[in-house]
Amino acid sequence: MAAETPVLPPPPPIDDSCALFLDVDGTLLDFAPSPDEVSVPGHLREALRALHRRLDGAVALVSGRSLATLDTLLAPHVMPAAGLHGLERRHGRRGHRAPRAPAALALVRTEAERVAARHPGAIVEDKGAALALHWRAAPQASGELQAFAIAALPRLPGYRLQPGNDVLELRPAEHKGGRADKGAAILAFMDEAPFAGRRPVFAGDDITDEAGFAAVNARDGVSVLVGLPRESAAHFALAGPAAVHAWIGAQA
The missing domain is CATH 3.40.50.1000 (HAD superfamily/HAD-like)
Known part of the structure; x- marks a missing residue:
């Protein structure tokens, strides 16, 4: 137990x-x-x-x-x-x-928005240097959004995944x-x-x-x-x- x-x-x-x-x-x-x-x-x-x-x-x-x-x-x-x-x-x-966002993050954001669009209520939040994928209002999107973030991470050198309450962020691991x-x-x-x-x-x-x-x-x-x-x-x-x-x- x-x-x-x-x-x-x-x-x-x-x-x-x-x-x-x-x-x-x-x-x-x-x-x-x-x-x-x-x-x-x-x-x-x-x-x-x-x-x-x-x-x-x-x-x-x-x-x-x-x-x-x-x-x-x-x-x-x-x-x-x-x-x-x-x-x-x-x-x-x-x-x-x-830090300034790498150019690759803009393309990742566009692709993330396409994934979120398949799940009404899912949100892609642009934080500048970071990108947050929210599924609080669309719990059915959790698996697909997390899988997308994991797959996108290798395209963003120096970034890491930051899990949170009904959200997963792609963000720089360090600063300066x-x-x-x-x-x-x-x-x-x-x-x-x-x-x-x-x-x-x-x-x-x-x-x-x-x-x-x-x-x-x-x-x-x-x-x-x-x-x-x-x-x-x-x-x-x-x-x-x-x-x-x-x-x-x-x-x-």
């Missing part, structure tokens, strides 16, 4: 010694049939602004979305953020842009010769003011967030799994975005 997934306790309160890092989809925002259909509640915008002020700016988004998309979602508030799973990062004048994931992005923030010297706190829901959990655990931080219980490096848990809103709202 397989061992049961351990039940994790809720996270401790966020205090003034913390640096807070937050995933977006599935953590701050409920999933929608397509990435463009998510909505940002007004109370969440206010809580993020208040926490940003309270923690002297030590609050950052760490997301699979691009920085441009994150800015649109939270406009007019602009926060420190890492996008595309760490391929791009911004904090004041610090950070880096995502360094690791490009959410853990590396969090550690880069932790080397800079106002994050430096604080206790890192990271909340995320997906397997793409596991690198972030490992990074904050290594710094004696607080790792929070959001959503259904599963095997994870996280030490704490919250049931979903509504619980995350209550947690950060109580501290804001």
Whole structure:
């Protein structure tokens, strides 16, 4: 008999010694049939602004979305953020842009769109340097889209597959010769003011967030799994975005 997934306790309160890092989809925002259909509640915008002020700016988004998309979602508030799973990062004048997409990615995108068109609800999301194949609204497309991504990978040297919740991405494995994931992005923030010297706190829901959990655990931080219980490096848990809103709202 397989061992049961351990039940994790809720996270401790966020205090003034913390640096807070937050995933977006599935953590701050409920999933929608397509990435463009998510909505940002007004109370969440206010809580993020208040926490940003309270923690002297030590609050950052760490997301699979691009920085441009994150800015649109939270406009007019602009926060420190890492996008595309760490391929791009911004904090004041610090950070880096995502690498330029190879020419072959445009052809792969066109072919992926043909595959998705056979499955109403399947979506091909162009992220610039990365390409995401979504089947949340078309679960029957899962096998064909994943097979397509696996077959396309050899045509994109330096790329790797990034699985997620009802999505598979083709994305660069590294950036400027360094690791490009959410853990590396969090550690880069932790080397800079106002994050430096604080206790890192990271909340995320997906397997793409596991690198972030490992990074904050290594710094004696607080790792929070959001959503259904599963095997994870996280030490704490919250049931979903509504619980995350209550947690950060109580501290804001």
